[in-house]
Amino acid sequence: MGADLRAALRLVKHLKVKENMRTYPGKLGHSIPGWVHSGAVFHVRIRADRNAPAPLTHPDLSARLIESGKRYHNDSKWFVHLFLIMPDHIHALLSFPLEPGMSRTIGNWKRFHQRQNGVLWQDNYFDHRIRGQSEFDEKAAYIRRNPVVKGLCQAEEDWGLVMDCRSFTST
Secondary structure, X not given: OOHHHHHHHHHHHHHHHHHHHHHOOOOOOOOOOOOOOOXXXXXXEXXXXXXXXXXXXXXXXXXXXXXXXXXXXXXXXXXXXXEEEOOOEEEEEEEOOOOOOHHHHHHHHHXXXXXXXXXXXXXXXXXXXXXXXXXXXXXXXXXXXXXHHOOOOOOHHHOOOEEEOOOOOOO
């Protein structure tokens, strides 16, 4: 291979790397891998946009968020293990059926609240698959402690914007 060809190949490789850097970071996919069983638990955090017109804890809005969370649970769109509303985000421990999956379910839920309640959300969301009971217990404690750490209440039990699978029944 001649020197000119090697130089041209290095230039092409450099340009491809540079092009990829221009698009970094892209959106991360949230599809559940096929080897993860239906019903796996995920820690999900959904953030409101910085320009949101009202905090998620506004009494009317938080009631609608809780009600729709219950409805999604009762309709088997997700299973709520824990769902807690903070002023600018929601923490949840949720399980999803494989179809339509986590991304579509959360996207539909966010879209509903954007259209019906004017909630502005940040693009995307955070998720982490829980890998065992000790991690589940650790994440649940972290989520329940969040309002206390942020100075929103004195004790975990003082925070009313929380539900778990024991706090409601199917209707």
